[in-house]
Amino acid sequence: MSATQRQVTIANLGLGNLHSVVQSFVRLGVTATITADPDELRRAERLVFPGQGAFRECAEVLSGEVGPALRDFIATGRPYLGICLGMQALFDTSEESEGQGLGVFPGRVVRFASDMHDEATGERLKVPHMGWNQVQTTHPMLEPDGWYYFVHSYYVVPDDPGLVAATSLYGTRFCAAVARDNVFACQFHPEKSHHAGARLLERFLAQ
Amino acid sequence: MLARRIIPCLDVKDGRVVKGINFVGLRDAGDPVECAARYSEGGADEICFLDITASHDERRTLFELVERTARAIAVPLTVGGGVRERRDVHDLLHAGADKVSTNSGAVANPSFVAEASRAYGSQAIVVAIDAKRVSAPGEPTRFSVFTHGGRRDTGLDAIEWAKRVVDLGAGEILLTSMDRDGTRDGYDIELTRAVVDAVSVPVIASGGVGNEAHIRDGFLLAGADAALAASIFHDGQHTVAEVKHYLLAAGVRVRPPEESDGPGPEGAAS
Structure with missing residues (x-):
């Protein structure tokens, strides 16, 4: 099947700007359907949940009809891609604020420590972790030692270490991607990660 | 670990990239969308547009331009110039x-x-500081914040102002040395180091880059998180990929250009 025939649905939950995610798929020849409608989310052939911003707002949105729709979609076994907050939302709770995530995977979201230092230079590390970093991975969606663009202050800690599909190093070794069955989610932004990000989205479309 | 970033900067006027020294004798340097795409292909980590359009009416041109550029590139885009209110x-x-x-x-x-x-979100708000050395020789060094393209001295101390805007929520500081801007003598290391040491957010060094070694010094001596440069890229003197290979050899952690990121059209003049 060519890329132009593939369908992708982007969950529009009002959590940040969808502009660049949509454009990334357009560049791959795919026109995305953008929706917040629970039934449309359930029917999606392939679903992307991008998000930036606060966990509290995210939890509020998920406590409505959208949360069950996303869980139903994931249960269908069709490909799911979570990006940034869309990754954190798969877990139970966050240090950032009260509220419940989807709880698809047991685990929590924690903040980078404020007193981290670079092991090599001794420089104080800034939070948010913003910029390009390398991931350590053997997962087929990613490239070993690939560079991706991150903007975040929080990261997920899955209860099950087997979920971790990639890690990255910033003061501490943190979880940069999780994967299980049809679910793949990354803390970085493939839509901002130039060719490496586009290749990830291509692989997602090929699933 | 996190890479230091290379940010080509495009001065945009009436929808075109312009170049000139101290905003005098501006010359057309091409279509911003094409330039941004070329730099991003060459391995730029981020692109910066600074709109120097004078008239408010022509701001529409900028929004349309930002839209087209954002469609064309898959790296982060920072836009500045004339941003005064939440609506902007x-x-x-x-x-x-x-x-x-x-x-x-x-x-x-x-x-x-x-x-x-x-x-x-703080990550979306960059405060640009144009700083100029105002202390006389022999006095303790003091940098003052200038506005309106460097024409107006605010009397604010640049280091104190940087701390203040970070306390207010700025997620990043874009620090330009007015003394060095356009000189090609290199970043003002003393100024940059002072701001890097004073604030808890990333600092982008700007003003004065004339060669690759200046960028290296901005990272290794001044401790900048990102390096902004304009003319060395616009003039075809260096490609982004060349600069990155130089920095990697000098021991600076940058995202290496991909094999396919070769020199491309921007290397035509070198």
Whole structure:
């Protein structure tokens, strides 16, 4: 099947700007359907949940009809891609604020420590972790030692270490991607990660 | 670990990239969308647009331009110039900018920085500081904040101002040395180091880059998180990929250019 025939649905939950995610798929020849409608989310052939911003707002949105729709979609076994907050939302709770995530995977979201230092230079590390970093991975969606663009202050800690599909190093070794069955989610932004990000989205479309 | 970033900067006037020294004798340097795409292909980590369009009416051109650029590139885009109120931030982010930079707007109304960072997140708000050495020889070094393209001395101390805007919610500082801008003598290392040491957010060094070694010094001596440069890229003197290979050899952690990121058209003149 060519890329132009593939369908992708982007969950529009009002959590940040969808502009660049949509454009990334357009560049791959795919026109995305953008929706917040629970039934449309359930029917999606392939679903992307991008998000930036606060966990509290995210939890509020998920406590409505959208949360069950996303869980139903994931249960269908069709490909799911979570990006940034869309990754954190798969877990139970966050240090950032009260509220419940989807709880698809047991685990929590924690903040980078404020007193981290670079092991090599001794420089104080800034939070948010913003910029390009390398991931350590053997997962087929990613490239070993690939560079991706991150903007975040929080990261997920899955209860099950087997979920971790990639890690990255910033003061501490943190979880940069999780994967299980049809679910793949990354803390970085493939839509901002130039060719490496586009290749990830291509692989997602090929699933 | 996190890489240091290379950010080509495009001065945009009436929808075109312009270049000139100290805003005098501006020459057309091409279509911003094409330039941004070329730099991003060459391995630029981020692209910065600074709009120097004088008239407010022509701001529409900028929004349309930001939209087209955001469609063309898959790296972060920072846009600045004439950003004074929340509406400007909103419009630029919705046109596809990832970060919005404000300079005179922050000086005129510091609470705007707080308001904008609360509404859109600190990571989206960059405060640009144009600093100039104002101490006489022999006096303790002092840098003052200038606005309006370097024409107006605000009397604010640059280091104190940087701390203040970070407290207000700025997620990043774009620090330009007015003394070095356009000189090709290298970044002002003393100024940059002072701001890097004073604030807890990333600092982008700007003003004065004439060669690759200046960028290396901005990282290794001044401790900048990102390096902004314009003319060395516009003139075809160096490609982004060349600069990155140089930095890697010098021991600076940068995202290496991909094999396919070769010199491309920007290398034509070198």
